[in-house]
Amino acid sequence: MKNTVLVLLLVTLLSSCDLFDTGKKFYIDNPSGKPLKVVLDGNTTINLSPLEYKKIKITSGSHQIVVDNGNAESFTIDEKESQKGGLINPLGIKYVLWTAVYSADAKNYLPTQVISWNGKEIKGPFLVYNAIYIPDAWMYDVTTPFPENVSVNNNTNNVSSVWRTKLFRADDFTREYEQTEQRRDKELLDKLNSMSKDVQAK
Numbered sequence: 102m103k104n105t106v107l108v109l110l111l112v113t114l115l116s117s118c119d120l121f122d123t124g125k126k127f128y129i130d131n132p133s134g135k136p137l138k139v140v141l142d143g144n145t146t147i148n149l150s151p152l153e154y155k156k157i158k159i160t161s162g163s164h165q166i167v168v169d170n171g172n173a174e175s176f177t178i179d180e181k182e183s184q185k186g187g188l189i190n191p192l193g194i195k196y197v198l199w200t201a202v203y204s205a206d207a208k209n210y211l212p213t214q215v216i217s218w219n220g221k222e223i224k225g226p227f228l229v230y231n232a233i234y235i236p237d238a239w240m241y242d243v244t245t246p247f248p249e250n251v252s253v254n255n256n257t258n259n260v261s262s263v264w265r266t267k268l269f270r271a272d273d274f275t276r277e278y279e280q281t282e283q284r285r286d287k288e289l290l291d292k293l294n295s296m297s298k299d300v301q302a303k
Contacts, residue, residue, distance in 0.1 A: 129189040130154045130243060132270040139191045140167040149191075154244050157189065166191055166233060176233040187236040188243075188268070197274040198228040198238060203251050204262035219275065227274075241267035 131137045131149035139147040141157075142164055149155060161183035165173045168191045178187070190196065215224050228238075241247060247267055269277060 125184060126186040126237075127157050127159050127189065128154055128187075128242070129157050129191060130270070131191070132194065132243070132272070133192065137191060138169050141165070143167075154242070159189070164234075168192065174233055178234055182234075182236040185237045187234060190231070190233050190235055193231055193233055195271045196230045196235060196243075197269045197271070198230065198266055199269055199274070199277070200226040200264050200266045201247055202262050202264050218278075223278065225278070235268075239266040239268040241265065243268050243270050243273070 129139065129147060129149065131151060131153050134151045136151060137149040139149060141147065141159065147155065147157065159178065161178045161180045163175065163177050165175050166189070167173050174193065188196070213224050213226055215222050216227050216229055218229075245267070247265065251263060251265065
C-alpha cells in the first residue's frame with residue numbers, strides 16, 4: 102500500500118455539512134472562564150467547568166435550555182441532523198469552522214470568503230456559527246488541533262491534496278488566525294529577502 106504524506110497549507114476550502122459522520126455523538130461546550138449550570142428540557146442538569154467539553158445524550162425534536170437560572174431558550178434538532186450529531190452551544194456565542202488543505206503541491210490554492218470578525222473583515226475558509234445547536238461538520242473538534250500533516254492511501258488514485266475541517270471556539274480562532282497571518286507574513290518576507298539576495302548576486 103502506498104501512502105502519501107500531505108502537508109498543511111495556509112489555504113482553504115468551504116466544506117459540506119454532509120461529510121464526516123460522527124456516529125450521532127452530541128457534545129456541550131463551555132468556552133467561558135467560569136462554571137456553567139445548564140438545564141435541558143427542565144429535567145436534565147449539566148454542570149460544566151470552565152472550558153469543559155462534555156458528551157451528552159439528546160434526541161431529535163424541540164428542546165429548551167436554561168443557563169445559570171436565566172431565560173429559557175428554544176432550539177430544534179431535526180431528524181436528519183440528529184444522524185450526524187453536533188454541538189450544543191449553551192451561551193449562543195460564535196464558533197468558527199475552518200477548512201484547511203493538506204497538499205504535496207504548495208501551489209494548490211483554493212477560493213476563500215470574507216467574514217466580519219472582531220470589528221474588521223478577514224478573508225479565509227471560514228463559516229461562523231452562533232446557534233444553540235450546531236450540526237456536526239468537522240473532523241477535529243474544539244479540543245483537537247489541526248495535525249501538521251496527514252497520510253492518505255495513494256494506491257489507486259493520484260491524490261495531490263485533501264481537506265480537513267476543525268471547529269474553533271472564538272478565542273482559539275482569533276489566536277490561530279493571528280498566528281497563521283504571522284507565519285504567512287514571515288514566509289513572504291523570507292521569500293522577498295531571498296529574491297533580493299539573488300538579484301544582488303547577479
